[in-house]
Amino acid sequence: MVPQRNASATQDRPTPAWTPGGPVVIAGGGIAGLTAALALARRGISSVLHERAEAFTEVGAGLQISPNAFRALDALGLGAAITAKGTAPEAVDLHGLDGRVLASIPLGEAAVTRWGAPYFVLHRADLIAILAEAAEAEPAITLVRGVAVEDFAEAPGGVTVSTTAGTVEGEALIAADGVWSRLRPRMPGPRSTARPTGKLAYRTLIPADAVAPPMRGDRVHAHLAPGAHVVRYPVLGGRFMNVVAVAASAWFVEDWASPAGVSEIEALSKDFDKPLRDLLLSAPKWTRWPLSTVDASGSWTAGRVALIGDAAHASLPFAAQGAALAIEDATVLAARLAGGPTVAKALAAYEEERRHRAVAVQKVSVRNGEIYHLSGIAAKTRNLTLSMLPRGALMEQLDWIYEWRLPA
Ligand SMILES: Cc1cc2nc3c(=O)[nH]c(=O)nc-3n(C[C@H](O)[C@H](O)[C@H](O)COP(=O)(O)OP(=O)(O)OC[C@H]3O[C@@H](n4cnc5c(N)ncnc54)[C@H](O)[C@@H]3O)c2cc1C
Structure with a gap:
């Protein structure tokens, strides 16, 4: 699969507080992965996103975008598109x-x-289309469709990621591969399971x-x-x-x-x-x-690898917050990565900042269901x-x- 890069120019972007040696590799082009790619690009960090499906699509269903999620998407420049497509x-x-x-x-x-x-x-396919279109218009994002991420190995100064189309070197790996994440069990240390x-x-x-x-x-x-x-x-x-x-x-x-x-x-x-x-x-x-579900109280990061969205903390949908949390994760992770001082410290800061909220939302979802x-x-x-x-x-x-x- 040939990576696609966009031709349009990016101007007046903030630059990260450190100089990334390579792109961030993202596994999964759902709501979490696409939002992460956009949030990183808006902070001057490039990424290569691999989606195992041949297209960025969603099975037919709706999604409630609550004000917290809307605000985060609006900050990425997507508010008008959501307003146009949503009710x-x-x-x-x-x-x-x-x-x-x-x-x-x-x-x-x-x-x-x-x-x-x-x-x-709105319809999920509408949100995915809005995110994918914005990502395609971003020179700092390379979208690779039809390629699954299979494994990774941390090396000094980076991470080597194995995909069904070969290996890719990156500064960090973001596993946004959903509730049944393939990468989560490959991370060192004890992990929550789906x-x-x-x-x-x-x-x-x-x-x-x-x-x-x-x-x-x-x-x-x-x-x-x-x-x-x-x-x-x-x-x-x-x-x-x-x-x-x-x-x-x-x-x-x-x-x-x-x-x-x-x-x-x-x-x-x-x-x-x-x-x-x-x-x-x-x-x-x-x-x-x-x-x-994936218990959010487990660990989400290891060195240069971080879980986000459902891969980190899939919850019951009874608070309608799974996608909202994924969107929030993506914007926090991008902000912390841009701030440095090192990839591992930034990812640890992201996890520290997010876990409490994800655990609390999971509890509300369980309680609502009861x-x-x-x-x-x-x-x-x-x-x-x-x-x-x-x-x-x-x-x-x-x-x-x-x-x-x-x-x-
Ligand atoms: C019935 C129901 C209703 C819901 N309603 C709401 C709602 O109203 N509001 C809300 O906020 N949330 C809602 N949610 C939760 C929301 O759907 C999820 O939290 C959200 O879709 C998670 O997004 P994600 O990107 O983390 O994971 P996913 O959407 O699962 O995306 C993962 C992506 O990774 C790809 N992938 C998987 N493995 C690999 C691999 N190895 N390599 C490359 N790509 C890979 C997949 O193809 C997929 O595109 C609902 C959930 C359910 C079940």
Whole structure:
């Protein structure tokens, strides 16, 4: 595969506090890897990014970009593109089993006022396309498609990275190769491993004109049921509704998009109210995605190698923060690498700065899942508590997540 370099010039870029002897090698061109390449380039550090797939694509699904993630992407110059492609939902509505709204988290203008940046929902493929296009326009980034990173060895003054197309020398290696990272177990020292959670995410896109009018609109809806929940919101300019349903299942393969059978959707729909059940059963096809996590309290760096994004700390998606954390990681890592004084010290500083937050977000995700999936009297108590919360109470709980800014 021939590396592609861009012709356009980069002007007025800050230079790092030290002189890199070579590019940073990045394994993985998902949200973490592409954002890292851009964040490094914006700080005057070049990179070579290897993505094992032939194209920078994403399996069809939606993504919520909370204000912390939007702010970090905006600082990389991507705010306008996200605004153009995304939908800014008016609120997140939490529904009980009978469809009744138990509580709402105001978004829209309220998000900008409270957290200083907007909240968007968009298709993952749109975000990947925005990132890949910006990376392609960057002379400091070399994108290599269709090549997997297989291993690495640290050498004095650099790292030698083995790929399916040969070896590459770099100043550092960023492993952004996702929850089932191949590079994580190759790093020296004890590492967290990817652990199946016994939960599956079923995903589909339903054309908006096939959605019954009461179920349409520009809001995020989360429907809670015993042992399951459904999240739905508009994507692709409102032309489709993204629907994710989560339920317990022992089924597991390392894949994000295996087809799901109708009987599985029937089984998970049975407890929900009729309009939602009809919506779920109307979807043309579903895929399933086994949810695995990586304990964030493990170690993420070793010398010149660092894990970022899901490779470091894949969490349950019940706080909608996995991609947001990956984006934050990328911007912190780039800032610390630019500051030096050595690669190893910069990577250690990145890990030190990020671990506490990733652990805290993982805990919130687990807790949200427990609350969403309550049954019996516990679910009734939850519903009552949610419906009696004072306005703003749920927003307050999100402040520490959504107010995040890149520390100086
Ligand atoms: C159902 C669900 C809903 C979610 N919703 C949200 C949400 O609303 N908001 C949010 O912030 N997060 C959400 N998340 C989490 C989010 O999807 C992930 O945290 C995010 O995609 C992680 O990005 P990543 O780049 O770290 O990993 P990945 O997206 O897994 O990217 C890894 C990339 O590396 C490539 N790769 C793998 N191995 C190699 C190799 N050896 N060499 C080269 N390339 C390699 C892969 O092909 C892939 O492109 C959700 C997750 C799920 C499961």
